[in-house]
Amino acid sequence: MSLLNARNLGFPRIGKYRELKFALESYWSEKSSEKDLLETARQLRRKHWQLQLLAGVSVPPSNDFSLYDHVLDMALMLGAIPSRFKKFDEQSGLKSYFAMARGSNDTPALEMTKWFDTNYHYVVPEFEPDQQYELSSTKILDEYLEAKALGIDTRPVILGPVTFVLLGKPTDPRVTRPAVLKQILPIYKALLRRLFEEGADWIQIDEPYLCLDLDSTSKAMYRDAYQELRGVASLPKFMLATYFGGLGNNLDLALSLGAAGIHLDLVRAPEQLIALFEKCPSDLRVSLGLVDGRNVWRTDLKKALNLVRFALDSLGPDRVDIAPSCSLLHSPFDLSAETNLDAEVWGWMAFAIQKLEEVATLSRVISGEGDYQQKLAENARSLESRRTSKRIDQADVKGRIAAIDDSMLRRKSAYPERHRKQVESLTLPKFPTTTIGSFPQTQEVRKTRSAHRAGKIHPKVYEGFLKEEIKRCVRFQEEIGLDVLVHGEFERNDMVEYFGEQLEGFVFSENGWVQSYGSRCVKPPIIYGDISRPKPMTVYWVQYAQSQTKKPVKGMLTGPVTILQWSFVRDDQLRSETCRQIALAIRDEVADLEAAGIKIIQIDEPAIREGLPLRRADWPQYLEWSVNAFRLASSGVQDHTQIHTHMCYSEFNDIIDSIVSMDADVISIECSRSRMELLDAFRRVRYPNEIGPGVYDIHSPRVPQDGEMANLLHQALEVLTPEQLWVNPDCGLKTRGWPEVRQALTKMVNTAKELRESAV
Ligand code: GLN
Numbered sequence: 001m002s003l004l005n006a007r008n009l010g011f012p013r014i015g016k017y018r019e020l021k022f023a024l025e026s027y028w029s030e031k032s033s034e035k036d037l038l039e040t041a042r043q044l045r046r047k048h049w050q051l052q053l054l055a056g057v058s059v060p061p062s063n064d065f066s067l068y069d070h071v072l073d074m075a076l077m078l079g080a081i082p083s084r085f086k087k088f089d090e091q092s093g094l095k096s097y098f099a100m101a102r103g104s105n106d107t108p109a110l111e112m113t114k115w116f117d118t119n120y121h122y123v124v125p126e127f128e129p130d131q132q133y134e135l136s137s138t139k140i141l142d143e144y145l146e147a148k149a150l151g152i153d154t155r156p157v158i159l160g161p162v163t164f165v166l167l168g169k170p171t172d173p174r175v176t177r178p179a180v181l182k183q184i185l186p187i188y189k190a191l192l193r194r195l196f197e198e199g200a201d202w203i204q205i206d207e208p209y210l211c212l213d214l215d216s217t218s219k220a221m222y223r224d225a226y227q228e229l230r231g232v233a234s235l236p237k238f239m240l241a242t243y244f245g246g247l248g249n250n251l252d253l254a255l256s257l258g259a260a261g262i263h264l265d266l267v268r269a270p271e272q273l274i275a276l277f278e279k280c281p282s283d284l285r286v287s288l289g290l291v292d293g294r295n296v297w298r299t300d301l302k303k304a305l306n307l308v309r310f311a312l313d314s315l316g317p318d319r320v321d322i323a324p325s326c327s328l329l330h331s332p333f334d335l336s337a338e339t340n341l342d343a344e345v346w347g348w349m350a351f352a353i354q355k356l357e358e359v360a361t362l363s364r365v366i367s368g369e370g371d372y373q374q375k376l377a378e379n380a381r382s383l384e385s386r387r388t389s390k391r392i393d394q395a396d397v398k399g400r401i402a403a404i405d406d407s408m409l410r411r412k413s414a415y416p417e418r419h420r421k422q423v424e425s426l427t428l429p430k431f432p433t434t435t436i437g438s439f440p441q442t443q444e445v446r447k448t449r450s451a452h453r454a455g456k457i458h459p460k461v462y463e464g465f466l467k468e469e470i471k472r473c474v475r476f477q478e479e480i481g482l483d484v485l486v487h488g489e490f491e492r493n494d495m496v497e498y499f500g501e502q503l504e505g506f507v508f509s510e511n512g513w514v515q516s517y518g519s520r521c522v523k524p525p526i527i528y529g530d531i532s533r534p535k536p537m538t539v540y541w542v543q544y545a546q547s548q549t550k551k552p553v554k555g556m557l558t559g560p561v562t563i564l565q566w567s568f569v570r571d572d573q574l575r576s577e578t579c580r581q582i583a584l585a586i587r588d589e590v591a592d593l594e595a596a597g598i599k600i601i602q603i604d605e606p607a608i609r610e611g612l613p614l615r616r617a618d619w620p621q622y623l624e625w626s627v628n629a630f631r632l633a634s635s636g637v638q639d640h641t642q643i644h645t646h647m648c649y650s651e652f653n654d655i656i657d658s659i660v661s662m663d664a665d666v667i668s669i670e671c672s673r674s675r676m677e678l679l680d681a682f683r684r685v686r687y688p689n690e691i692g693p694g695v696y697d698i699h700s701p702r703v704p705q706d707g708e709m710a711n712l713l714h715q716a717l718e719v720l721t722p723e724q725l726w727v728n729p730d731c732g733l734k735t736r737g738w739p740e741v742r743q744a745l746t747k748m749v750n751t752a753k754e755l756r757e758s759a760v
């Protein structure tokens with residue numbers, strides 16, 4: 001039975017078994033038609049609405065579905081289509097949609113970046129001068145009507161206009177965000193009006209930016225935009241959805257926008273409920289985000305109920321909704337799909353479907369319906385079992401953590417001295433070339449790896465296979481002339497999972513996928529207890545690779561912040577504490593690699609920037625513990641051992657000082673997709689160590705044209721000295737095919753050679 005007060009903000013789109021991913025990939029590779037893809041999408045939407053109703057949600061959201069990304073959907077609805085994609089107009093709508101998302105042979109894709117502090121990436125809208133905004137797609141209306149035709153009443157979700165313009169980026173200083181906002185508002189109005197005409201009396205407007213620090217321009221945009229929307233008759237009432245934090249000092253602003261309801265993230269910021277009550281207009285509906293949409297643990301329903309009762313006392317039963325803290329886009333789909341998970345830990349968890357059932361249970365308390373007492377008792381038992389489990393606290397781990405001292409966070413010598421020793425021991429050319437670690441994972445590699453996982457091939461056969469792949473990969477790198485080689489990461493399914501599987505304190509789901517971008521999903525490991533490393537994790541493979549060549553092979557590790565950031569973490573211990581435990585485990589691995597004769601070790605920290613708290617006031621604390629975790633992991637080596645790190649998609653301006661203080665000898669940064677913007681950071685703060693800005697965008701199937709890479713390197717040399725500059729592609733070679741990788745890397749190596757010859 002569905003409950004009036006049980007709400008949801010968004011549901012995972014990808015499908016219980018990633019049906020959408022497979023449909024997209026089959027369409028992209030022309031194995032199926034556009035019609036097939038759209039049919040799969042339609043079926044998924046229907047199934048997902050039905051599942052939500054079944055769980056107890058009364059009016060599920062619509063337009064939370066997307067074929068690729070909801071920000072891109074919004075850009076398309078508004079006609080925010082950069083001119084380079086106009087040529088796709090003649091072709092089907094999907095062609096231009098996917099061209100914007102993924103690029104095509106001669107047209108670079110739009111950039112992608114992190115959706116707030118999640119591991120989801122959105123496609124960044126571009127605002128060009130002279131862009132004409134116009135209603136270009138009616139997706140939100142179509143999906144509302146699609147549900148209606150199925151007899152399902154939905155609450156359409158729309159990305160709020162201010163959040164939309166703040167997420168996008170002007171391509172030219174002549175374009176200002178307030179001007180873009182002005183131009184898109186009429187389209188919002190038209191869309192909302194049509195929704196109202198079709199019967200939508202409520203919509204959900206997502207404005208997560210209200211939980212961030214806003215400058216005065218942004219605040220003014222909020223005021224102007226909503227004043228204009230408010231002035232229109234016959235619009236649906238709106239639930240202003242805020243999440244990923246508290247409204248804090250934006251509370252007054254949020255309350256002034258004319259919303260009929262407001263959704264609060266009470267998982268991240270429970271304290272804001274009291275602040276709201278002090279100011280709450282008497283007719284405002286309040287949606288309590290009580291179930292964590294960002295983690296996999298069961299909700300403490302007793303605790304949540306306290307907040308529900310508190311809200312009921314102030315607002316009365318008719319004005320309270322119960323919901324997850326944010327869209328369940330960030331949750332795995334259904335715990336019932338997990339049949340192999342550790343039974344004890346399984347009993348502590350909730351995925352999207354179970355989270356909605358928790359929402360329903362809480363909402364039953366409001367309505368007094370059904371057997372919620374039994375559900376509450378069952379919940380209390382599960383929480384008690386987790387609290388008292390012996391599997392969680394490990395005394396030896398706690399002991400080692402307590403013994404960490406400052407000297408463990410420092411390399412033996414400062415960089416200049418290390419540099420001298422490394423130059424001597426490594427004898428690399430100027431502008432050394434390398435890659436970020438992985439090489440193409442062919443069908444065969446994936447197939448063999450899963451056969452191994454399923455226990456279908458003999459371990460010795462698998463070992464032989466991997467060695468063959470590594471050997472071939474080393475040959476390949478020697479052939480095209482790279483200077484620092486890697487083993488290729490063929491044994492790794494995923495850069496975090498691979499390590500998590502070998503560490504204590506982790507469990508893994510089979511189907512707990514979460515969308516990362518487009519068709520790409522990740523299956524985050526689940527950290528439930530104290531972390532330790534029973535034995536070396538990578539040494540065997542790296543050492544084998546090194547045995548195949550005279551050139552240095554770089555050992556590849558994933559850093560503690562990234563392992564933390566890309567896992568579901570414990571909610572019974574500080575993140576910083578969990579991170580330190582991982583750092584100690586990685587430190588042990590670094591020591592073992594060094595002892596095995598590996599001279600260069602890369603500790604990937606692609607996630608360090610995205611781990612930044614959304615509010616600036618919380619930054620210093622995070623930066624301190626995360627940088628220290630990296631230093632703890634990396635500082636145990638001799639001076640002549642060269643430590644690399646790697647980062648993705650980073651807007652570095654804000655945290656450049658912290659990056660400097662990580663004190664890696666070499667940092668490679670993914671950046672060709674934002675056209676070396678990040679180098680601006682280094683214009684301001686001179687980076688003291690070595691650095692390799694990515695010169696080839698790997699996320700797009702297109703191979704760079706002649707001169708493109710040289711161009712990027714020359715730009716880099718404006719802010720870096722020749723001694724500092726490394727030449728490498730962006731990360732993610734594993735997603736590409738060998739022929740294109742050969743072409744692109746050969747070009748890259750040649751570009752480096754030309755640079756060596758031309759440079760003084
Ligand atoms: N070493 C990893 C790779 O090359 C790094 C991936 C990443 O930066 N996300 O795949």
Ligand code: ZN
Binds near residue numbers: 647670730731732
């Ligand atoms: Zn990367």
